[in-house]
Amino acid sequence: MSSIIEKFEPGKAVVTGLSDFDITQVFDCGQCFRFDPDPEGGISGIAFGRRVRFEQPQADTLVIHGASRDDYERIWKRYLALDEDYGAIKADIAEKFTPFDKAGIICAAMERGGGIRVLRQEPWETLCSFIVSQNNNMPRIKKIIAALSEAYGEKFECKTEAGERIVCSAFPTPEALAEAGEQAIYALRTGFRAKYIFDAARRVAEGEIDLEAVAKLPTSEAAAELMKIKGVGIKVASCVLLFGFGRTEVFPVDVWVRRVLEKYYPDSLDISALGRYAGIAQQYLFYYERYTAGGTR
DNA sequence: CTCCAGGCGTTCC
DNA sequence: GGAACGCATGGA
Numbered sequence: 001m002s003s004i005i006e007k008f009e010p011g012k013a014v015v016t017g018l019s020d021f022d023i024t025q026v027f028d029c030g031q032c033f034r035f036d037p038d039p040e041g042g043i044s045g046i047a048f049g050r051r052v053r054f055e056q057p058q059a060d061t062l063v064i065h066g067a068s069r070d071d072y073e074r075i076w077k078r079y080l081a082l083d084e085d086y087g088a089i090k091a092d093i094a095e096k097f098t099p100f101d102k103a104g105i106i107c108a109a110m111e112r113g114g115g116i117r118v119l120r121q122e123p124w125e126t127l128c129s130f131i132v133s134q135n136n137n138m139p140r141i142k143k144i145i146a147a148l149s150e151a152y153g154e155k156f157e158c159k160t161e162a163g164e165r166i167v168c169s170a171f172p173t174p175e176a177l178a179e180a181g182e183q184a185i186y187a188l189r190t191g192f193r194a195k196y197i198f199d200a201a202r203r204v205a206e207g208e209i210d211l212e213a214v215a216k217l218p219t220s221e222a223a224a225e226l227m228k229i230k231g232v233g234i235k236v237a238s239c240v241l242l243f244g245f246g247r248t249e250v251f252p253v254d255v256w257v258r259r260v261l262e263k264y265y266p267d268s269l270d271i272s273a274l275g276r277y278a279g280i281a282q283q284y285l286f287y288y289e290r291y292t293a294g295g296t297r
Numbered sequence: 298c299t300c301c302a303g304g305c306g307t308t309c310c
Numbered sequence: 311g312g313a314a315c316g317c318a319t320g321g322a
Contacts, residue, residue: 030303031303130303130304131304133302133303133304134302134303134304134305135301135302135303135304135305135317135318135319136302136303136304136318136319136320137301137302137303137320137321137322138302138303138321139320139321139322140302140319140320140321141302141303143320144319186318189318189319189320190318190319191317191318191319191320192305192316192317192318192319193317193318194318196305230305230306231304231305231306232304232305233304233305233306234304234305235303235304235305236303236304236305239303252303253303254303254304255302255303255304256303257303286303290303299322300321300322301320301321301322302319302320302321302322304317305316305317306315306316306317307314307315307316308313308314308315308316309312309313309314309315310311310312310313310314
């Protein structure tokens with residue numbers, strides 16, 4: 001495994017020696033809703049109550065603007081899965097797919113989205129985000145999450161690359177959303193999801209569901225716990241486990257992934273045989289279907 | 298205008 | 311147990 005080199009300057013971290021990493025693909029594969037490409041050619045957004053801007057000037061180099069050394073080591077390194085060996089992960093996935101994949105679809109998918117990393121996002125934000133995502137489209141999901149944050153998230157000031165001071169909003173806490181109430185959440189055009197978001201917020205705020213405790217449960221028990229929340233089914237729970245709790249073995253199946261499975265693996269693919277990186281494999285397939293075989297959206 | 302979106306809960310057989 | 315249907319809204 002090639003190892004990365006980390007250097008720190010005031011307000012930024014520079015990582016070199018990267019492979020299997022493409023910041024555009026990371027934030028364009030449908031796992032995260034608060035980051036967007038900026039005019040300067042980077043990708044900026046908010047997570048962990050901080051505004052951050054990522055830039056990849058060369059294939060092996062990542063610059064994280066707005067990151068102290070401490071934040072890099074505690075937050076961003078883990079968030080971006082820079083501590084994982086994706087070369088080895090891809091090899092493992094290829095091996096596990098071999099018995100099922102005569103056409104080599106997974107290899108084509110790993111070629112196409114080879115720079116994807118499955119992020120390790122904040123569990124509560126991930127839970128809300130994927131509740132919002134149900135029967136919804138990407139632009140609108142992002143819009144609703146931005147609206148929730150601006151209305152009920154904690155405000156903080158920060159500076160953009162251009163040097164202007166702006167006010168940013170963290171993702172709202174469960175307490176803030178529970179206190180706001182279902183009607184207020186509905187007023188933000190969340191539609192039928194308002195009652196689901198509110199139910200999640202209430203349960204977490206009241207301690208009925210302890211996400212830190214859920215994080216320690218075996219996967220199937222963790223899923224069952226999450227599915228006590230109204231509006232959380234197997235798909236939302238799977239996404240929370242994969243993108244929020246780093247359970248890379250969890251394989252969320254949605255309409256697009258189901259389409260891939262039916263198309264390329266009509267009856268032979270056994271998801272349970274795909275091993276501990278099945279969820280990462282799923283993300284490669286999702287991205288591949290979206291941009292290559294299934295057209296763009 | 299119509300169709301549909303990284304689903305889920307309910308209802309019906 | 312599992313197939314249909316409604317759901318709020320707005321993007322395409």
